[in-house]
Amino acid sequence: MLKFLAVFFLALIGTFPALAATTLSADGKTDTYGLINAALAPGGNAVEVPDCGHPEFGPHITQAYDAILKRYVFRFHIHRDRDDDRCRKADRQRTEIKTYARSPDRLKAFAGDVMVFRWKFRLDPAFQPSHRFTHLHQIKAVGGDYAAMPLITLTARKGKKGKPDRMELRHAARDRQKTLAMRPLPAFLGRWLSVAERISFAREGSYEISIRDVLTGAVLFEYENAALATWKEGAAFLRPKWGIYRSLRDRDNLRDEIVDFADFGIVKER
Numbered sequence: 001m002l003k004f005l006a007v008f009f010l011a012l013i014g015t016f017p018a019l020a021a022t023t024l025s026a027d028g029k030t031d032t033y034g035l036i037n038a039a040l041a042p043g044g045n046a047v048e049v050p051d052c053g054h055p056e057f058g059p060h061i062t063q064a065y066d067a068i069l070k071r072y073v074f075r076f077h078i079h080r081d082r083d084d085d086r087c088r089k090a091d092r093q094r095t096e097i098k099t100y101a102r103s104p105d106r107l108k109a110f111a112g113d114v115m116v117f118r119w120k121f122r123l124d125p126a127f128q129p130s131h132r133f134t135h136l137h138q139i140k141a142v143g144g145d146y147a148a149m150p151l152i153t154l155t156a157r158k159g160k161k162g163k164p165d166r167m168e169l170r171h172a173a174r175d176r177q178k179t180l181a182m183r184p185l186p187a188f189l190g191r192w193l194s195v196a197e198r199i200s201f202a203r204e205g206s207y208e209i210s211i212r213d214v215l216t217g218a219v220l221f222e223y224e225n226a227a228l229a230t231w232k233e234g235a236a237f238l239r240p241k242w243g244i245y246r247s248l249r250d251r252d253n254l255r256d257e258i259v260d261f262a263d264f265g266i267v268k269e270r
Contacts, residue, residue, distance in 0.1 A: 096243030144234025
């Protein structure tokens with residue numbers, strides 16, 4: 001199925017022929033939160049930010065012109081010593097966007113659905129994860145006993161005992177995670193990355209992801225599993241999240257971060 005993702009990356013150049021896609025791109029002029037909500041949750045709020053506890057900074061998702069992509073992108077801000085988790089939890093902090101209950105059904109994964117998610121992101125060359133969690137993408141359940149633990153997580157983690165920091169792909173069918181694959185994090189830093197992720201949502205489903213360098217097309221990360229549990233028992237639906245969600249329990253290894261995102265796309269194949 002990784003051949004599918006190779007073809008799908010070609011489609012990123014233009015539109016999605018024969019597939020109805022929901023897309024979200026920065027434009028440099030529309031109110032940022034309004035632009036995000038119009039795509040992901042019309043009439044709702046798809047933005048999870050720490051603005052309430054740090055109002056003097058202003059919005060924690062902004063737009064900026066990127067000289068590499070030659071267009072506007074979304075800029076996700078997080079401040080180590082000022083931000084928390086939406087004034088609810090002080091041991092972690094997040095700047096994320098998501099689909100959720102008020103999103104259209106075409107943006108939610110129900111049992112038996114096959115969905116493709118795509119996006120671009122860029123980590124600063126000096127990006128710092130901690131020994132705890134620094135999540136960049138999650139697939140989470142809504143409803144059921146196992147909703148608290150993400151089904152899929154793309155997360156950065158500091159290496160132990162002098163080993164390189166790493167990018168990890170993690171999975172949890174219920175409430176315990178395991179690492180499916182990992183790569184040294186330095187290869188991902190300072191460059192625009194294009195991600196395509198395809199999931200068949202079922203008790204015995206399938207999962208595939210590919211991450212490429214936008215400029216060179218080089219594949220930096222690939223994973224495929226044709227027999228992976230991709231449904232959470234008791235869930236009403238599953239949904240994607242993107243941004244920065246990190247623990248503060250290893251604060252000394254963190255710093256203020258900016259992560260840029262661009263060109264989100266969601267396609268429900270069936």
